[in-house]
Amino acid sequence: MLLQVENVSKSFHKGQQVLQHVNVYVGHGEIVGLVGESGSGKSTLAKIIMQLERANQGHIYFNDVEITKKNCSSFYEHCQLIFQNATAALNPMWTVKESLLEPLQYKKTVTNNDLHAMLDKVKLPVAVLNCLPNELSGGERQRVNLLRSLLVEPKLLVCDEIVSSLDRLTQREIIDLLITLNKEQHMAILFISHDLKAVSYLCEHLYVMKDGKIADEGKKEHGVFQLTNSYAQKLFQAMG
Ligand SMILES: Nc1ncnc2c1ncn2[C@@H]1O[C@H](COP(=O)(O)OP(=O)(O)OP(=O)(O)O)[C@@H](O)[C@H]1O
Ligand SMILES: [Mg+2]
Structure with a gap:
């Protein structure tokens, strides 16, 4: 397993539990989706994976090594994060x-x-x-x-809503580019998005987050995610 997020919980100072016992796994060269309503904790999880926020509980392993402050810099050589706001990310x-x-x-x-x-x-x-x-x-x-x-x-690219502010055609081009990179360089991707259509097209495995918990997860079979939780099914039905 390339990335293992195990039992991660996070609350901010106001006491609000933003993440509760979250487990997420990304295999070598795998494209994994993470979807959920606004405020469900997706970006917080991305920041914790990238060591930009500290979890209150839980462990993160990359290539079977627990990520700590000490080995963080070598981790960044293998794991990169891209945010939605492309303008803010550039000097x-x-x-x-x-x-x-x-x-x-x-x-x-x-x-x-x-x-x-x-x-x-x-x-x-x-x-x-x-x-x-x-x-x-x-x-x-x-x-x-x-x-x-x-x-x-990188061996893993964490993409947090990277196509949300782009038009459909540009979105599709960037997503196709991610697929090419995944195939050519065996680069794993954790793709965080509101866009279920993009996720269905790109990802092989999906996690659904609700109120800071993983509400469901499933692999894609014959183009459809095998989800059991009614909330996750409703999300996809709403997509049409
Ligand atoms: N630094 C912070 N201090 C206090 N609360 C925070 C902080 N960062 C995030 N939160 C809270 O954590 C919750 C989850 O936020 P997060 O940004 O992870 O959601 P999200 O799923 O990424 O939402 P969106 O889809 O809108 O990007 C929100 O209620 C937010 O207000
Ligand atoms: Mg977010």
């Missing part, structure tokens, strides 16, 4: 090239050829390298974020 003063190279400065050298090949993969023209984030469209900015994460060649 407005940096060109795309500076943003892309910044996470790599201590790791490895990337030649211009490598960079151009990667730009091609995410369908961005070479000209964007000299642009500032505000000179790009939302879809282009999200592609830059994706590329920024991909350059470190």
Whole structure:
């Protein structure tokens, strides 16, 4: 198993239980979906996985090693997070090239050829390298974020609502790109979304979150998630 989230609970200072005994598993090269209503705790879980928030209880293992503060930096070489807000994730003063190279400065050298090949993969023209984030469209900015994460060649990509603010066509292009990357690089993906259609298209395994708990989970068989809980079934029926 690549990622194991075991018995994770979290409450913030007001005492509100945001996560309760959450278990989520992502296998090597697997695409796993996490859906749930707004406020159900999905982003909090993503932040806890990425060590941006501390759980009150529970354990997270990556490649069978528990993630702690000490081994966190090597964990980031293998696990990357992309947020919905592509604009906030990029430094407005940096060109795309500076943003892309910044996470790599201590790791490895990337030649211009490598960079151009990667730009091609995410369908961005070479000209964007000299642009500032505000000179790009939302879809282009999200592609830059994706590329920024991909350059470190992660084993797991955590995507928190990354296509929500994009039009349908751009959403589909980014999702197809994730599928290609998953196949070519065997990169596992935890795809957090409100969009059940996108999740049904992309993911092989689904977790449904409600009020901070995993309400249901199921594998996809013949294009349909095998869910037993009535809440999860209702969610999918509402999708039509
Ligand atoms: N830093 C924080 N301090 C206090 N409460 C917080 C904090 N972060 C999140 N919460 C609360 O935790 C709950 C879950 O929030 P979270 O952002 O995880 O939900 P979500 O499922 O990602 O929602 P959405 O689908 O709208 O993105 C919310 O009630 C939120 O107010
Ligand atoms: Mg969220």
